[in-house]
Amino acid sequence: xxxxxxxxARDLLRLDNLEGASRIAEDEIGRVDDHGNTLEIWRLRFxxxxxxxxxxxxxEALKYLEARESLYPPEAADAESLIAxxxxxxxxxxxxxxxxxxxxLLAEAEQKAGCAGLSGLxxxxxQRQAMIFFRQQxxxxxxxxxxxxxxxxxxxxxxxxxxxxLWGIGKNLMIQEHYRGSMPWLHESLDxxxxxxxxxxxxxxxxxxxxxxxGLGDDEKALELFQKAAQRDIxxxxxxxxxxxxxxxxxVYLHRRDYLTAIWYYREAQALAREIRDPLSIKKWTYNxxxxxxxxxxxxxxxxxxxx
Numbered sequence: 001x002x003x004x005x006x007x008x009a010r011d012l013l014r015l016d017n018l019e020g021a022s023r024i025a026e027d028e029i030g031r032v033d034d035h036g037n038t039l040e041i042w043r044l045r046f047x048x049x050x051x052x053x054x055x056x057x058x059x060e061a062l063k064y065l066e067a068r069e070s071l072y073p074p075e076a077a078d079a080e081s082l083i084a085x086x087x088x089x090x091x092x093x094x095x096x097x098x099x100x101x102x103x104x105l106l107a108e109a110e111q112k113a114g115c116a117g118l119s120g121l122x123x124x125x126x127q128r129q130a131m132i133f134f135r136q137q138x139x140x141x142x143x144x145x146x147x148x149x150x151x152x153x154x155x156x157x158x159x160x161x162x163x164x165x166l167w168g169i170g171k172n173l174m175i176q177e178h179y180r181g182s183m184p185w186l187h188e189s190l191d192x193x194x195x196x197x198x199x200x201x202x203x204x205x206x207x208x209x210x211x212x213x214x215g216l217g218d219d220e221k222a223l224e225l226f227q228k229a230a231q232r233d234i235x236x237x238x239x240x241x242x243x244x245x246x247x248x249x250x251x252v253y254l255h256r257r258d259y260l261t262a263i264w265y266y267r268e269a270q271a272l273a274r275e276i277r278d279p280l281s282i283k284k285w286t287y288n289x290x291x292x293x294x295x296x297x298x299x300x301x302x303x304x305x306x307x308x
Contacts, residue, residue, distance in 0.1 A: 004043075006047065007043070008024055009021045009028075009043075012024070014198070015196060016199045016200035018051055018054060018236055022047075022048070025047040029045065037075065039080060039081055041072075042080075042085070043084075045065070046085075048064070049061040049065050052064065053091075053092060053240075054240065054241075055237050056238075056239030058092045058095040059096060062089060065088055079112065079116045080118060082112065083113050083125070086109035087106065087109040087121075090106035090108075090109060090128065090132075091132070093105060095135075099132065106128060106129050106132070110122065120156050122152070123156055126149050127161075127168070130149070130168055131168075133145065134168075134172065139176055143168075145168075146165050146172065149165040150169070153165055163189050163193050164189075166186075167185070167208070170183070170208060171208050174208050177215055182212055186208050190205045190206075190209070200233065200236050203229040206229040207225065207229045207241075207244065207245055210226045210229070211248065213225065214255060223252045226245055227249065229241075230245035233245055239275070240278065242272065243269040243272035243273050243276070243285075246268050247284070247288060250264075250265030254291070254292055254295070257295070259295050259296045263292045266288045266289040267285075269281070273285055
């Protein structure tokens with residue numbers, strides 16, 4: 001099992017090689033006509049669902065997993081498949097704004113992974129819990145979980161959990177505008193991801209660092225990093241990441257008071273968010289668009305004050 005097709009596909013996925021991971025998963029799933037209930041086939045299904053999600057189709061990924069579950073419920077003895085199914089379903093629910101259901105599923109996955117002594121899978125569950133808390137703006141909980149992952153990463157070994165934990169801690173500091181405090185964590189995570197060639201993860205860290213540079217007043221460096229990240233995201237077909245990068249480019253132009261250009265980027269991001277059914281992003285980019293229009297009106301009023 002250690003050298004299985006599923007493990008290879010998962011490893012490629014962690015390295016952000018979506019095409020390679022997808023090719024292996026689709027070939028192996030097609031070979032058995034997506035039938036069966038083995039650990040191997042479930043691992044391949046999870047890779048397929050993750051690729052759907054990364055390409056902006058969380059709803060489709062959730063429906064796929066739920067349909068497979070009804071046909072081939074994981075055996076009670078197969079703790080890994082059952083826990084992973086709870087985890088992936090819970091994360092998709094969270095991305096779709098169904099937070100109550102998300103937390104229930106992820107909490108069940110956490111409890112079962114802990115009882116089974118599956119440290120690596122527990123770290124995966126924690127990562128998803130931390131990201132859902134982040135989306136809900138519960139940064140204290142998100143930070144606490146990422147720091148727990150960082151400690152567990154020493155036990156689990158490898159680069160993956162350490163890199164993501166460092167990134168998550170930096171991201172939580174960044175979003176709370178602790179830009180100088182955030183950057184050492186982000187640079188350390190960048191070193192980890194660059195060291196293994198995880199291209200999409202590198203692009204994600206570029207975006208976080210760009211936010212820090214913009215917050216510190218260096219809009220040139222911020223724009224450079226956002227543009228690099230957007231290019232890498234679209235090349236990989238990572239639509240969710242791409243729409244975030246576009247909105248962030250809009251933020252640079254908003255900072256520069258080039259409001260019409262900012263609105264163009266926000267609208268592009270908003271259209272993609274609707275396409276992938278991301279309610280949180282739709283709300284955020286709509287707010288940003290309205291903010292840019294408000295700034296235009298304010299600028300006009302300042303230039304042409306009304307008579308008393």
